[in-house]
Amino acid sequence: MAKFNDVITNREHFRDIMGEASELVTRKTLSELDNHCGVFINRAPFVLISSADGQGNADISPKGDPEGFVKIIDSKTLAIPDRLGNRRADTIENIFENPNVSLIFLIPGKSETLRVSGTAQIVRDEALRKSMEVKGKSPDFAIVVTVEEAFFHCSKCMIRSKLWQVDHWPSLDGLPRLAQTMVDAGKLELSESQMHDIVVNDEQERLY
Template structure:
């Protein structure tokens, strides 16, 4: 932790440390922006969730160490049980269960839903629990296999986020996508970071086998 806090270190100057300082630079948000936050999942949110095949979920442990994990399935994979309850199935993964381990310590999580082609995103936050309700899990089976666990979220806040970040990034516009040539493959980065025995080819086979055999 640097002398300016937040790990900034001595090489940064004019570090913002109060909201008053922040507002002096950014200004005040409009009433419209503040008032768009609601405390439940309404029909507009339901429609967006029903078309979303991908979300990001943020969580932290009791010490504040953060994690953001992706979740993806066919569009509408997140079930809306009622105005305050979402259910996210847990498919086969790497068994790190980072989100689940965090939720056991700190139930507060945040979600961002994306819909391909849509420029806006949906942000939802609340408190999560891990459940093994067999009747609920059976409703989320794919290819005859139900998830072993699900994350149930009690919704406390929901808001739609404006389109600017998606527009600036050309997220859905192939003409704006960067050339990824030269970026390490998943096998190369796994070999460099985990340092297992074996070659890049061995790691690639491990990845390919896992995707083929453990997608559902």
């Protein structure tokens, strides 16, 4: 593992350099969702959910669907459908050991993001799952989050990265396909082409 000089190991040293956040920033934090949060969540087609297991091993997973797919039950409760995937279920496995999660909601073209954190549980409530139906198929599970904190995040990272500016997107030339990464990492006895066919079929036949 790489080693570095001048490593910051305590908050006091860090804050001596960084300074403290202004009241304008600290007062934006909410203990529940307000109307602005609701509008944003109802327009968001994409959310990232972070979790960690009982030993603190962290994970972050993307979730995407048509806008409004995350259901607002009330100002303290959100529900996220768990669609078909690869059955690793890293987030759910973590929640069983440690219910603390954080979310970042993104809307394409919108510079600001919404951050929400709280505790999660896995439910199979039939009415809830039915409300999340897409193309006649309901998710097997829903990740229900009890909101403890919510606030909007400024646009600086989007401005710096030019994330939503198509003419600034990097070239995809030379990037490996998912199939190649799987064959190499797993030392699979499949060709990249064979694995790619499996990936494409999964994307076409197992979205819902």
